[in-house]
Amino acid sequence: xxxxxxxxxxxxxxxxxxxxxxxxxxxxxxxxxxxxxxxxxxxxxxxxxxxxxxxxxxxxxxxxxxxxxxxxxxxxxxxxxxxxxxxxxxxxxxxxxxxxxxxxxxxxxxxxxxxxxxxxxxxxxxxxxxxxxxxxxxxxxxxxxxxxxxxxxxxxxxxxxxxxxxxxxxxxxxxxxxxxxxxxxxxxxxxxxxxxxxxxxxxxxxxxxxxxxxxxxxxxxxxxxxxxxxxxxxxxxxxxxxxxxxxxxxxxxxxxxxxxxxxxxxxxxxxxxxxx
Amino acid sequence: xxxxxxxxxxxxxxxxxxxxxxxxxxxxxxxxxxxxxxxxxxxxxxxxxxxxxxxxxxxxxxxxxxxxxxxxxxxxxxxxxx
Numbered sequence: 001x002x003x004x005x006x007x008x009x010x011x012x013x014x015x016x017x018x019x020x021x022x023x024x025x026x027x028x029x030x031x032x033x034x035x036x037x038x039x040x041x042x043x044x045x046x047x048x049x050x051x052x053x054x055x056x057x058x059x060x061x062x063x064x065x066x067x068x069x070x071x072x073x074x075x076x077x078x079x080x081x082x083x084x085x086x087x088x089x090x091x092x093x094x095x096x097x098x099x100x101x102x103x104x105x106x107x108x109x110x111x112x113x114x115x116x117x118x119x120x121x122x123x124x125x126x127x128x129x130x131x132x133x134x135x136x137x138x139x140x141x142x143x144x145x146x147x148x149x150x151x152x153x154x155x156x157x158x159x160x161x162x163x164x165x166x167x168x169x170x171x172x173x174x175x176x177x178x179x180x181x182x183x184x185x186x187x188x189x190x191x192x193x194x195x196x197x198x199x200x201x202x203x204x205x206x207x208x209x210x211x212x213x214x215x216x217x218x219x220x221x222x223x224x225x226x227x228x229x230x231x232x233x234x235x236x237x238x239x240x241x242x243x244x245x246x247x248x249x250x251x252x253x254x255x256x257x258x259x260x261x262x263x264x265x266x267x268x269x270x271x272x273x274x275x276x
Numbered sequence: 277x278x279x280x281x282x283x284x285x286x287x288x289x290x291x292x293x294x295x296x297x298x299x300x301x302x303x304x305x306x307x308x309x310x311x312x313x314x315x316x317x318x319x320x321x322x323x324x325x326x327x328x329x330x331x332x333x334x335x336x337x338x339x340x341x342x343x344x345x346x347x348x349x350x351x352x353x354x355x356x357x358x
Contacts, residue, residue, distance in 0.1 A: 050343075079311070079312075083311035083349055084311075084349050087311075087347050087348070087349070090347070100309050100341045100342050100343050100345075101307075101313075101338050101341035102338055102339060102341050102342040103342065103343070104294070105338065
């Protein structure tokens with residue numbers, strides 16, 4: 001167990017921690033809050049292609065909803081048959097709707113690492129200096145903090161203390177989370193009593209509330225990280241949804257112009273032909 | 277050992293799993309690209325092949341669960357298929 005923790009520290013925690021302190025040490029004004037925002041943005045933009053792909057898939061799934069419901073009815077609860085038929089349907093429509101377990105699992109050590117980074121960097125300057133690489137430690141600003149730990153005052157615009165819980169930031173994280181989840185929720189069909197749709201509705205509230213509840217007691221750097229993540233996701237979702245709408249419009253216009261029976265083929269997704 | 281593993285996978289499915297537990301609502305069309313899902317596959321693999329081989333099969337399955345692999349109905353946890 002000891003060695004696993006050590007390995008995680010070296011592979012995940014240390015690089016993130018050093019990146020954070022590199023940013024902290026070089027940006028003008030040396031605002032810890034700004035450094036957290038920049039680090040978050042770097043992480044999110046690095047993951048952009050992956051998230052974009054997933055969003056495109058989810059969007060297409062929403063359009064396929066009636067077909068999917070039909071398949072579910074036909075298979076009459078036989079899960080294996082249902083999956084088989086759904087996979088054929090997706091192949092036919094050339095969409096790859098699925099997320100995958102491996103990328104999702106890889107995010108866990110990353111999240112835990114960030115937690116340690118913020119926990120350590122906001123509490124224990126001594127333990128921290130042991131984890132910093134030599135070039136980072138020799139940055140003049142970082143050097144002065146290590147020599148004089150009491151001068152370390154991580155804050156956002158010298159307004160919110162990053163080391164202690166902040167209720168406004170926790171609430172802000174919850175609100176941005178709500179908007180982010182709400183944007184993705186399938187459109188409500190009026191009068192429908194689909195239990196799954198109701199469960200989704202519940203989730204729209206449960207998730208943000210859980211976020212606030214957890215963030216309430218954590219160093220404010222974490223809800224700040226979470227808020228920035230949500231804001232970037234919201235922007236990304238907005239851009240991708242608009243792209244989809246424009247693509248649909250184009251298809252409509254072209255088909256009107258040609259007014260032939262042959263519809264133009266929609267843009268093909270890159271065929272993934274690796275063996276499963 | 278076998279029971280501990282199966283019970284902990286079951287606990288994961290009821291709570292954190294985006295395919296089985298309360299998070300299912302966020303992914304109404306399913307999360308895992310294969311059938312059965314990774315956790316279900318591993319559970320069945322352990323029940324069929326014992327802790328050691330089952331866990332190994334589970335790891336191999338998670339490795340196969342990435343965007344570059346075509347979704348499939350994957351019944352390779354059964355004894356004698358590999």
